[in-house]
Every structure is written in structure tokens, then in C-alpha cells.
Amino acid sequence: MTGMAEPAGEITLQTLAMPADSNANGDIFGGWLMGQMDLGASVLARRRARGRVATVAAEAMTFLKPVWIGDVVAIHSTMLREGRTSMRIGVEVWVTRQPSGDHIKVTEATFVFVAIDDQGQKRPLPELP
Numbered sequence: 001m002t003g004m005a006e007p008a009g010e011i012t013l014q015t016l017a018m019p020a021d022s023n024a025n026g027d028i029f030g031g032w033l034m035g036q037m038d039l040g041a042s043v044l045a046r047r048r049a050r051g052r053v054a055t056v057a058a059e060a061m062t063f064l065k066p067v068w069i070g071d072v073v074a075i076h077s078t079m080l081r082e083g084r085t086s087m088r089i090g091v092e093v094w095v096t097r098q099p100s101g102d103h104i105k106v107t108e109a110t111f112v113f114v115a116i117d118d119q120g121q122k123r124p125l126p127e128l129p
Contacts, residue, residue, distance in 0.1 A: 005105060007074070007076040007092055007094045007105070008076060008078050008090065008092055009044075009076040009077045009078030009090065009091075009092065010044070010076065010077060010078075011074050011075065011076055012040040012041065012043040012044050012075055012076070012077040013036060013039055013040035013043060013074075013075040014072065014073065014074045014075070015036060015072075015073050016070070016071075016072055016073065017067050017068065017069055017070060017071045017072075017073055017095075018069065019069050021069075022069050026068060026069050027066040027067065027068065028066070028067035028068065028069070028071070030063060033063075033067055033073070033093065033106075033107055034058065034061065034109075036073060036075055036093070037058075037075055037091045037093060037107070037109060037111065038055055038058070038111060039075070040075025040076075040077055040091060041055075041075070041077050041089040041091050041111040041113070042055065042113065043077065044077040044078075044079060044087075044089055045087050045089060045111075045113040045115075048079065048082070048087060048125065049087070049113070049115035049125055049126070050126050051115065051116075051117075052115070052116045052117070052118070053087075053113040053114065053115055053116060054113065054114055054116050054120070055111060055112070055113055056086070056112050056113065056114055057111070057112040058109055058110070058111050058112075059109065059110045059111075059112065060108075060109055060110050061107070061108075061109040062107065062108050062109065063106070063107050064105060064106055064107060064108070065104055065105075065106045066106070067093075067095055067106050067107075068095075068097070070097075070098050071095035071096065071097055071098070072095060072096040072098070073093060073094075073095050074093070074094045074095070074096070075091060075092075075093055076091065076092045076093070076094060077089050077090070077091050078090040078091075078092075080110065082125060083125075084124055084125065085114050085115050085122045085123060085124055085125060086112060086113065086114045086115075087112070087113045087114075087115075087125070088110055088111075088112050089110065089111045089112075089113065090108070090109075090110055091108065091109050091110070091111055092105060092107070092108045093105070093106050093107040093108070094106065
């Protein structure tokens with residue numbers, strides 16, 4: 001493990017960076033990584049909303065380091081704020097490099113979701129138990 005920092009939030013998605021997701025230099029496309037972040041954040045959003053959600057914004061996206069083919073990619077999500085229908089979720093992406101085992105923060109962003117009904121209309125978040 002490198003550095004003193006630790007991931008914030010819970011692991012909501014973990015995957016492996018594959019050659020099909022890379023550019024000619026062997027770095028993973030930012031769009032692929034952003035899609036994984038959206039999926040990971042949606043796990044937390046769907047659980048809190050107890051149903052369907054829609055992504056309405058991705059804010060403050062910062063690419064800190066490249067993701068390489070073969071990296072184990074872990075999406076960490078944290079609920080930052082809830083509104084009546086919306087949720088702001090902080091997302092950090094950490095990779096584990098092979099074979100070194102180095103654990104590195106590579107990207108962070110904030111995603112905004114809204115709870116939606118079966119017709120795709122906003123709905124209030126359910127009361128917390």
C-alpha cells in the first residue's frame with residue numbers, strides 16, 4: 001500500500017480494467033472510467049431511493065493519475081447531501097496495481113441523482129427508518 005490516504009466511502013463497484021477499454025498507449029479511456037463511477041454511485045443512490053434513479057449531473061471531475069490495463073478498479077461512494085428528491089454522492093476511484101499491489105487514488109467526482117417513478121418523473125426520497 002502506498003501513501004497514508006485511505007478511500008472515503010464504501011466500495012459500491014469493483015472491476016478489472018481490460019484492453020478493450022484502453023487507448024493506443026494502454027491507458028484506460030476517461031469515458032469508460034466515468035461510466036464505472038456513475039454505475040458505482042447509482043448503487044448507493046438506488047439503495048437510498050429504494051427504487052429508480054437518474055443521473056442529472058457529474059461535477060468536479062478530476063483525473064489525478066492514469067488507469068492502466070490490468071488495474072483492479074474500486075469505486076468508493078459516499079452520500080454527501082440529500083434533498084427532497086435528489087442526492088449528491090461523492091465518488092473516489094482507487095486502483096490496485098499488479099503485480100506491485102500499490103493502492104492509488106486515480107479519480108474523484110461528485111454525482112447528482114434524482115429519485116424517479118415508473119414514468120421517469122421526480123419523486124420524493126422515502127423517509128429513513
